[in-house]
Amino acid sequence: MSSSSAVPAAKPPIRDALVAAAFRLFLERGFEQTTVDDIVALAGVGRRSFFRYFPSKEDVVFPDHEGCLADMTAFLAASGPEHEPVRRVCDAARLVLRLYAENPAFSVQRYRLTRQVPGLRAYELSVVWRYERALAEYLRGRFAGRPDGTLRADVIAAAVVAAHNNALRSWLRSDGVGDAGAAVDHALAYVQMTYARPADAPALWSGPAGAGPGPGGDVVVLVSRRDAPLWRVVQELETVLDRP
Amino acid sequence: MSSSSAVPAAKPPIRDALVAAAFRLFLERGFEQTTVDDIVALAGVGRRSFFRYFPSKEDVVFPDHEGCLADMTAFLAASGPEHEPVRRVCDAARLVLRLYAENPAFSVQRYRLTRQVPGLRAYELSVVWRYERALAEYLRGRFAGRPDGTLRADVIAAAVVAAHNNALRSWLRSDGVGDAGAAVDHALAYVQMTYARPADAPALWSGPAGAGPGPGGDVVVLVSRRDAPLWRVVQELETVLDRP
Structure with a gap:
């Protein structure tokens, strides 16, 4: 999308393993009942590794x-x-x-x-x-x-x-x-x-080359009852003008 | 505003005293550095009174x-x-x-x-x-x-x-x-x-009695160049139709 976004670096496997372990435990035991120690034990990494990737248990979600x-x-x-x-x-x-x-x-x-x-x-x-x-x-x-x-x-x-x-x-x-x-x-x-x-x-408004907007553009005439709700008038205008 | 809202009960003085004490301490010491014990001590009430009115320190704010x-x-x-x-x-x-x-x-x-x-x-x-x-x-x-x-x-x-x-x-x-x-x-x-x-x-649309909207309402004719931006057309319509 953005020309400034570089090719994303490959995600470290430890980070992925922590996310996978955390979600498995959150779904099995509940979020509150799962500790960071539980997550690192299941992922097979140390506690410091968790906090290298995530400031808190919420962040892993x-x-x-x-x-x-x-x-x-x-x-x-x-x-x-x-x-x-x-x-x-x-x-x-x-x-x-x-x-x-x-x-x-x-x-x-x-x-x-x-x-x-x-x-x-x-x-x-x-x-x-x-x-x-x-x-x-x-x-x-x-x-x-x-x-x-x-x-x-x-x-x-x-x-x-x-x-x-x-x-x-x-x-x-x-x-x-x-x-x-x-x-x-x-x-x-x-x-x-x-x-x-x-x-x-x-x-959005320029037509084919040479046929862009100018004093010679088409004319649209819209007739409305004065008591028509404005949104209906706008809806009709959009249809007539072929705009989204 | 609402017909269903009763006359509000007078606020209990203890509740007001807790809010006043809390804000004085929050401003003097900072929010994090102030404990519920500090607040109840300054307000001259017991710890249980605080939690009767406020589930947490955040709620008192x-x-x-x-x-x-x-x-x-x-x-x-x-x-x-x-x-x-x-x-x-x-x-x-x-x-x-x-x-x-x-x-x-x-x-x-x-x-x-x-x-x-x-x-x-x-x-x-x-x-x-x-x-x-x-x-x-x-x-x-x-x-x-x-x-x-x-x-x-x-x-x-x-x-x-x-x-x-x-x-x-x-x-x-x-x-x-x-x-x-x-x-x-x-x-x-x-x-x-x-x-x-x-x-x-x-x-909003009914005029004087008998002159309300109906099949005989006024007619407005609007003429627009096809290349005019839609917002300009709507703006003009609003002016013509005397709507906000």
Whole structure:
């Protein structure tokens, strides 16, 4: 995705072994009843090895989020003025989906575990918050100097995260069956339709060479009853203008 | 607000004394360096009194959120079909603002403390999440059976919370100076403008008696170049139709 993301280094086998041992014990005995000593004993490594890879027992449940946050930050930092900002944060959110969709069985197990353990729920909320802040900071930069720039940035970042998580959680609740990517695309399209400004995406509006926007463009006439709800009028406009 | 919210019972003086003692110590020594024993010693009560009112040291920092969550739930439960749902969740969010605006000095102190202590930040995220779920559950009920009902409910709830918190935090960062209510109204108006469906708010559209919407309503004709950005067309429509 991002040109700045290097080829990922091979994951150390010790780290993988710790994650596998931890999940086996969490599912057998429960998260609270499993100690770090239990995990290292099953993985056949020393206690110090655990803390070399994971600051806490909670971190082993979400082993890839730090890497994904770093990828997202790099992806957003590599953006240029040619990227429509709302579309860009939607694409950034898809990096998180990829993390879950790569390993459906693991993602579904973790989802069930997180639902059961309040400490993991709190940990997950803090991870989600960091993703949302990364998106909001990027949008704040793009909207700098505009009226209500920080307000719009924060609201759109929250909308993107909520749409992404609505689709992701439906998929996880259905045991990872179905096309998570299509569900997330549909949810993010709702946000893009609401907030993306076509004015920021000139490529979307240029037709074949020489037939781009200009004073001679087609004219659309829309007739509406004054009492028609605005959303119906917008829906009709979108159909007429053949926009998403 | 809600007809179902009874006159609040007077707060027990012991509870208030514990909150005051805790905050004095948190600010003097830091949150981590203060024990429950320190707090009860300063408040002049026994250790068991503390845990009668607060499950943990974190809870004493947010003494009123449980009550506010209960008020919000009651307010939403008292809604009828006559309430436009997006406006209703905006009004529900204003209950949280009231909590902060009632006591600006305390709110600003707590904001500073929360920024410094990761455990309190995590606690605050879980509180915000519960407010957001309360709003989303209400909207899911109102949107039941509509296409993308849960998606829209989750996105709008997140947008309302983000807008509210954008304005609230600006106010807290400015040391509680200025009109928090006006700032939150402005932020929530942005969300209402985006999502509220006039179709759900018939009162908004009826003119003088006998002149309400009907087949004989006015006709608006809008002419647009095909290459005009959609947001500009919508902006123009809003002006023509005299809608917010």
